[in-house]
Amino acid sequence: MNTELIAAAAHATLHAEKSFPQIVGKLIEAGVEFYHVDYLALRKTFYSGEGAVMSLPIPIEGLPQIAADFDAAALLANILDSQQNGQSWLDFTLRAMNGGVQGYFAFLRGQRITYFGRQGDQHTEWFPGAKP
Numbered sequence: 224m225n226t227e228l229i230a231a232a233a234h235a236t237l238h239a240e241k242s243f244p245q246i247v248g249k250l251i252e253a254g255v256e257f258y259h260v261d262y263l264a265l266r267k268t269f270y271s272g273e274g275a276v277m278s279l280p281i282p283i284e285g286l287p288q289i290a291a292d293f294d295a296a297a298l299l300a301n302i303l304d305s306q307q308n309g310q311s312w313l314d315f316t317l318r319a320m321n322g323g324v325q326g327y328f329a330f331l332r333g334q335r336i337t338y339f340g341r342q343g344d345q346h347t348e349w350f351p352g353a354k355p
Contacts, residue, residue: 229255230279256270260329290322293342298338
């Protein structure tokens with residue numbers, strides 16, 4: 224995996240410098256097969272298909288506690304806002320945590336993201352244009 228490209232993509236995500244499709248393209252170019260965002264540990268962990276792993280902190284202070292209950296309707300509205308209005312990753316994160324999202328796995332090759340809550344609730348969202 225190209226750790227420099229991954230770090231650059233993570234920075235661009237935090238600072239709203241690139242769109243989600245652009246970030247996905249950079250991560251695929253860097254050799255990332257999937258990544259995990261962990262709001263409890265405040266870490267992003269990137270995985271290659273060959274078993275390489277890279278973990279980076281999420282350096283944001285003052286994030287809310289993750290709500291105890293998973294609100295699937297709020298998550299869907301949050302996702303839609305990001306897709307239609309280009310919401311920043313930070314705004315998405317705040318809304319996700321308030322809606323009970325503990326973290327998610329983004330499967331780049333699989334073109335889907337699985338979000339999960341503190342009680343095991345989950346929702347899988349396909350990338351725009353991808354099909355199950």
